[in-house]
Structures are given as structure tokens and as C-alpha cells.
Amino acid sequence: MLNTFMQSRLRGLVILALILIILPAFLGNPFHYELVTQMAIIAATVVGLNLLVGFAGQISLGHAGFFGLGAYFTGIATGTYGWSSVPALVVGAVVVGFIAWIVGRPILRLKGHYLSMATLAVGFIIAIILNNERALTGGPDGMPVPAFEVFGWELSAFGSYSLLGIEIEGFQAWYIFASVVLLVAVWFALNLIESPIGRALRSVHGSEVAASVVGVNTAKYKSLVFVISAIYASLMGSLYAHFQGFITPAVASFEFSILFITMVVLGGMGSTFGVILGAVVLKLLPQVLADFQELEHVMFGLILMLTMIFMPKGLLPTLTAFVSKKMRKKAGGEA
Amino acid sequence: MFKTVIRRAGKCAAVAAASLMMMSAQAAEPIKIGSFLSVTGPASFLGDPELKTLEMYVEKINEEGGVLGRQLELIHYDDVGNASSARNFASRLIRSDRVDIIVGGSTTGATMAAVPLIEQAQVPFISLAGAVVITNPVKKWVFKTPQTDRMAAERILTDMKDRGITKFGLISGTGGFGSSGRTQTLEVAEQMGMEVVADVTYSGSDTDMTAQLTNIRNTKGVEAVLNFGFGQGPAIVTRNYAQLGMELPFYQSHGVASDSFLDLAGSSAEGLRLPASPLLVPDSLPDDDPQKEVVQNYKAEYEARWNSKVSTFGAYAYDGLMLAVRAMEEAGSTDPEAVRDALENIKGYVGVTGVFNMSPEDHNGLDPESFRILEVQNGEWKLIN
Numbered sequence A: 001m002l003n004t005f006m007q008s009r010l011r012g013l014v015i016l017a018l019i020l021i022i023l024p025a026f027l028g029n030p031f032h033y034e035l036v037t038q039m040a041i042i043a044a045t046v047v048g049l050n051l052l053v054g055f056a057g058q059i060s061l062g063h064a065g066f067f068g069l070g071a072y073f074t075g076i077a078t079g080t081y082g083w084s085s086v087p088a089l090v091v092g093a094v095v096v097g098f099i100a101w102i103v104g105r106p107i108l109r110l111k112g113h114y115l116s117m118a119t120l121a122v123g124f125i126i127a128i129i130l131n132n133e134r135a136l137t138g139g140p141d142g143m144p145v146p147a148f149e150v151f152g153w154e155l156s157a158f159g160s161y162s163l164l165g166i167e168i169e170g171f172q173a174w175y176i177f178a179s180v181v182l183l184v185a186v187w188f189a190l191n192l193i194e195s196p197i198g199r200a201l202r203s204v205h206g207s208e209v210a211a212s213v214v215g216v217n218t219a220k221y222k223s224l225v226f227v228i229s230a231i232y233a234s235l236m237g238s239l240y241a242h243f244q245g246f247i248t249p250a251v252a253s254f255e256f257s258i259l260f261i262t263m264v265v266l267g268g269m270g271s272t273f274g275v276i277l278g279a280v281v282l283k284l285l286p287q288v289l290a291d292f293q294e295l296e297h298v299m300f301g302l303i304l305m306l307t308m309i310f311m312p313k314g315l316l317p318t319l320t321a322f323v324s325k326k327m328r329k330k331a332g333g334e335a
Numbered sequence B: 001m002f003k004t005v006i007r008r009a010g011k012c013a014a015v016a017a018a019s020l021m022m023m024s025a026q027a028a029e030p031i032k033i034g035s036f037l038s039v040t041g042p043a044s045f046l047g048d049p050e051l052k053t054l055e056m057y058v059e060k061i062n063e064e065g066g067v068l069g070r071q072l073e074l075i076h077y078d079d080v081g082n083a084s085s086a087r088n089f090a091s092r093l094i095r096s097d098r099v100d101i102i103v104g105g106s107t108t109g110a111t112m113a114a115v116p117l118i119e120q121a122q123v124p125f126i127s128l129a130g131a132v133v134i135t136n137p138v139k140k141w142v143f144k145t146p147q148t149d150r151m152a153a154e155r156i157l158t159d160m161k162d163r164g165i166t167k168f169g170l171i172s173g174t175g176g177f178g179s180s181g182r183t184q185t186l187e188v189a190e191q192m193g194m195e196v197v198a199d200v201t202y203s204g205s206d207t208d209m210t211a212q213l214t215n216i217r218n219t220k221g222v223e224a225v226l227n228f229g230f231g232q233g234p235a236i237v238t239r240n241y242a243q244l245g246m247e248l249p250f251y252q253s254h255g256v257a258s259d260s261f262l263d264l265a266g267s268s269a270e271g272l273r274l275p276a277s278p279l280l281v282p283d284s285l286p287d288d289d290p291q292k293e294v295v296q297n298y299k300a301e302y303e304a305r306w307n308s309k310v311s312t313f314g315a316y317a318y319d320g321l322m323l324a325v326r327a328m329e330e331a332g333s334t335d336p337e338a339v340r341d342a343l344e345n346i347k348g349y350v351g352v353t354g355v356f357n358m359s360p361e362d363h364n365g366l367d368p369e370s371f372r373i374l375e376v377q378n379g380e381w382k383l384i385n
Helices: A004-006 A011-026 A030-055 A063-080 A085-107 A114-132 A168-193 A196-205 A208-213 A218-244 A252-267 A274-312 A314-334 B001-024 B044-063 B083-096 B108-121 B149-162 B176-191 B212-216 B232-244 B259-269 B290-308 B312-331 B337-344
Strands: A148-150 A153-155 A160-162 A165-169 B031-037 B070-076 B101-103 B126-127 B143-144 B167-173 B194-202 B224-228 B250-252 B275-276 B373-379 B382-383
Touching: A011 A030, A011 A153, A011 A168, A011 A274, A030 A148, A030 A168, A030 A196, A030 A218, A030 A252, A030 A274, A030 B083, A063 A085, A063 A114, A063 A218, A063 A252, A085 A148, A114 A252, A148 A218, A153 A168, A160 A168, A160 B101, A165 A168, A165 B083, A165 B126, A168 A196, A168 A218, A168 A274, A196 A208, A196 A218, A208 A218, A252 A274, A252 A314, A274 A314, A274 B070, A274 B083, A274 B232, B001 B259, B031 B044, B031 B083, B031 B312, B044 B290, B044 B312, B070 B083, B083 B101, B083 B108, B083 B194, B101 B312, B108 B126, B108 B176, B126 B167, B149 B176, B149 B224, B149 B250, B149 B275, B149 B373, B167 B232, B176 B194, B194 B212, B212 B232, B212 B259, B224 B232, B232 B250, B232 B259, B312 B337
Parallel strands: B031 B070, B031 B101, B101 B126, B126 B143, B167 B194, B167 B224, B224 B250, B250 B275
Antiparallel strands: A148 A153, A160 A165, B275 B373, B373 B382
């Protein structure tokens, strides 16, 4: 029974949940909580991006644009116009999804990597608009974002709350919230991958010609998953804005888009849990390397290079392959 | 993974703390001064001299016996000019390193990203960034040492008015500095009854601004031109201005008030005016100027220690650190509330940037006159007033 459970697709999700439950025991101070909360939000974004990159084989170089658009939509709607957080989040996601559909629909009819070019341009356009519409976005100096709020109940990283009779601090509440969000994001992604849509996508990734020969509407599925991954980015951008309390156009920058793609490639394309690991590593590195200020970028580059040379499939897939090989050897030896 | 990281960070901290203990004979715990600066990246011309200044004066203060009988310990991080890493490092300073005061934030974006956090955590913070939004409206825990861009606009427009100019053309960069400066200039012009007859912009990557300048030249009634921008843009504007043979009085902002600008713009800079820190003309200051000695000392000490030209931006860090030290001495402790109150009540501190008079309504404490109007004459800065 345990075996069947371990084989099920929920295995990874349960392990992730356990890690998230145990993790607070190792978090020494509020700063660590904050870092992990950010990691969870970024990881959820990357899980969405991985649907596109890892399963549909398309690369988006403008995902930070969608992330930034979500963040700014939330910032402007809640901050300037006094909306409640949830409607702002939802409307922002719908708008971003629509933009992604407009961009993706004509391009994804074509074969090849035209989407990268288009998303690159869209990302730049979004960043330029955020930089220049000073009256709306506060320009390059950024804008403040109010705390997350549902029905007048505020979730601020600085408040303190009582949950089921236990007193918890705001940063712990945010940690729990972000963990739940990450689990839901992963659960949705796993289900999508195992659904007919997911199978269609993988067939597209394998061979687009073969997929269309067996009757898969490749353009439709590619644009669908592109829209879904953009919505992931928008929703997480909104949460990120609320959590940070202040956003600048840097959230929509090209560098940030590249960081997202790097997380996917480093963690392991097509591995939902791998890309989470990629996000964790890339968020953690700047903090670990902060002591080597001058050498930070050199070490950063070196680590990425070594990983790509020796683990071309990404961190997690390589590690799991290594472990299962060892285990098989051991089992073989005993038999 | 995280555990090892924490353990490693703990070890690093322990080693650092131990070596500091050995260095100082004092048994008392050091006062921790936190700083996040853009030491590398696009804003490194701000962060680099700021960090050098902080390091050098923390050393100097420690040699002289420290503050309140305790040594100072500088904990600094490089935010690479990225606002969200600035916020993360501010959080690390407050929550992990538990610093007593923060002096830092090279850019307005980095400063403003950290402000909500600092306000909530209630730690005194002295920012080194320019825009007026940092201290207006006043935030309880946030102070800043550079003059605001609004003051620069006021100073420039007053000088224009003295020369009988009431209509001018504005050309500004679209970066943070330029666009904030543009907004302030438009507001100040309206208040002073002056007219901005042309208002054009250029982006940071533009390599030729002849089109914009021609546009201004062809506008009726232009009596002077003002350029608000940062980095290489203003140098290009200056060169184009000379190439077009424009004869109108030309003004630049304090954003380019450095010797390297003179090198970039060359002879085309001849005759232009800008508001600047007295640090550019230490020896031309009149002898009765209270700042003269401070400015000369800072310049001499910095250039002797680092063997490189002093910069206005480093002076912001000097004033920030000295204000922090003075506030702690006046408060007699490092209690955040007491230090904040002391900071707010500092009167008549003579710094490199200007004479600071803080108050509950003014967390900057400078007046527009702390800017000196300089003119380029024969390739050198000349003090006008």
C-alpha cells in the first residue's frame, strides 16, 4: 500500500508539504522566514513557467513582464484606487492572461522558437511602460503596495495573529500562506501534466509533426499553456507585491526574466520539483555569497557553469537518477 | 541545505566577531552600523565612494576610542542597484544582524523599497539618496543627507530669475533621477511664476540629443535651457548643445556635479552653470564659510586614504555617519527611540553637504542655499554664489 502511494503522483507533493512543515524548525529569525516566503512565491511562478518550457518546449523571455504586470496591477488597484486584494489579483490575472493570449495565439501557430522573440519584446514593452508612466506607477523609483487584505482582515508581515488559539507573528503567517499557495500551484501543475492537456503538450514537445498527425491541435494547446503560465506569473506577482510592500520596475526587467528561465534550466526542465529546487538555490546564492562581495558574480557564474557541465539535465533529475542507480546496484548486489 | 547555510553563516559571524574582539581591547559590545549600498552595478559610482567613506571613518572613529566608549562595527551589503535585494538586505541587517542604525540606500528606489520595512521595524535610517519623496511626507524613522531634487530646481530657477530669465526649455532623462527632477522643476516653475516653454526627454541609452535640442531652439521665447539627468546623457546633451552653437544660458543639475563630467563634456561645458556641493570648490569658499574646514579635511583625508578623486556622493555617507554618531552621543545610548529623537533635534551640524538643522517637520535639514551655483570657466569650476 505504501508502495502504491509512493508511486502515485501525489508522492512529491506530500514530501514537499512535509518539508514545508518541518522547515520552520531550522529558521532562526524573521529574516529567514522572509527569504523562504519569497522563495515559495518565486518557486510557484517558476512552476508555472516550467509548464511552458518543460512540457510545451516553448521559451518565454518575458515572464518577468507578466510577473511585473500582476505586481503593478495589484499595487495600483489596491494602493491608488482602494480595491480589495482578491478582486485586484483576479482582474490582474485575467488581464495578463488576455494579453498573453493576444500575443501567443498568432505566434504559436508557427513552429520553432518565435515565441521567445515575441515574449522578449512584450517583456521590454511592459518594463518601459512601467518605467515611464510616472503618474500611474511612480516611475523608476517604484511605488508602495498596501498589505494583503481579505474582507477587512489584513495579512501584514509585521502584524501578529492568533490562529486556532496559537499566537503567530505576521512573517510566520505569510510563510504559511505562501507555503499553501506553493502547494496549490504544484498540485494544479501536476494535475495539468497528467491530464489529456498534459499528454498533448508532451507529444508537442516530443515531435510537433507527429503530434499534429495524430490529431493534436498543437497551436491551441501551446497557447493554452502559455496563457496558464502567464496567469501563474501574474498571480504570484500580485502576492509578491503585497509581501514586499514596495515594487519597482525591476520586477519586470529582462534580467528577472532570465533569472526565471535559469531557475527552470538549473533545477531541471520538465521536473516540477526540480524547478522549485532551482528557485531555492538561485534565491539563496546571493545571500550566501554576500560575504564574498567582490567575488559574488564570479562564484555565481562558476556555480552555474559547473552545474550545467556536470548536470546538464538539471539538479534534481541528475540527483534522483544518481540515487536510484545506487539503490538498484545495492538491490542487485543483495539478490 | 538551509541548515548548513545557517551554520556556515553563523561560523562566519563568529569568526568576524572574534577577530573584531581581538582587534579592540574594549570588552563592550560594538555598536552595529548597518549599510546596504549599490557598490557594484549601474549605480556603483554612488555606492563605491559611499562604502569607502564609511569604512574609512568607522576605522578612524574606532582609533579615536569609538562612540560612547564602544567600538563601531560596520556591516554592509551590496544591493547591486536592485531595489528588491536592497529590501532583503535591509531585512537581514535589521532581523539577522540586529544593527543599531542604518546608513545607506544609494538610490531612491533602493531606499524607498526598504522604507516600509524600516518604518515597521522601527530602526533609525539615514538614506543617501536624492529624491524628495524620501522625506516628504515625513516618515518617523527615515532621514536623509543629500539635498532634494526640489531644492536643486529651486536653486537653479532662482539663479535664472536673478539673470532676468522667466521662460526656459527643459530637457530631462527618463531615468529615476531625471524624471523626478522634471516633475519637481515643473512644480517649482509654476510656483515661481516661470514658464517651461519646451519640455522634452531622452532615454538613458540615447547617443544623440540634437533632435530634442533643435526642438527647444525652435520654440518661441526660450531664454535658457535646463538639463535634468544622470550619467552620460547630460554629457552628450552638453556636447550637442555646443555643436548646435546654441548661445542661450545653459544649466545642468547637481546630478553631474563631478570632475569626471568636465572630462566627458570637454570644452563644450564652457559657461554652463549648475548647483553643486561646496566639495567641488573647497579652496574658493570664503574663509568665513563654516563648511570650509570640514570640506577641505574630508577631501584631503579621502584622497590620501584611497588615492582617488573625492566625490559628492561619498560626502553624503560622511554626513550620514557623522549624524548617526552625533545622535548616539546626544542620546547617550543606542536605544532606537532615543537615537531617533536625537536625530530629529540635531541643529547646526556642519557637514560636507551643508549645515543640517533637523526638525520633526524636516528630516533632511538642509536649505537650498547649501547648494552653491558653479560655472565652468576655462575648464574648471568657478564659484558664482
